[in-house]
Amino acid sequence: MTAAATLADVLPRALSFMGAKRLLGVFADHLRQAAGKRISLMMGIVLANIAALKLPHRPGRIEPRAKKRRPKPLPLLTVPRQLAREEIRVRRALKLVP
Numbered sequence: 001m002t003a004a005a006t007l008a009d010v011l012p013r014a015l016s017f018m019g020a021k022r023l024l025g026v027f028a029d030h031l032r033q034a035a036g037k038r039i040s041l042m043m044g045i046v047l048a049n050i051a052a053l054k055l056p057h058r059p060g061r062i063e064p065r066a067k068k069r070r071p072k073p074l075p076l077l078t079v080p081r082q083l084a085r086e087e088i089r090v091r092r093a094l095k096l097v098p
Helices: 002-008 016-032 037-051 079-095
Strands: none
Touching: 002 037, 016 037
């Protein structure tokens, strides 16, 4: 990506990492089978295509690298699921008795 960024005269972080990864995945088999001058020609094509994957300018975009755990309003299941189901059936049956 650094080579592609140099080619495009931009910072490497201004190029799409996932786009570059997908592009390399597409070209991977062709690059493995190529030999000699053909490899350098294909790498030039790959780098030119990666250089074209510029990200749009998004000012003020800052996202924390963290997951926010949200509390659930339900209690934890501390008994086997089958036993919990049976307890629910018993409670429902008791409510139906007059």
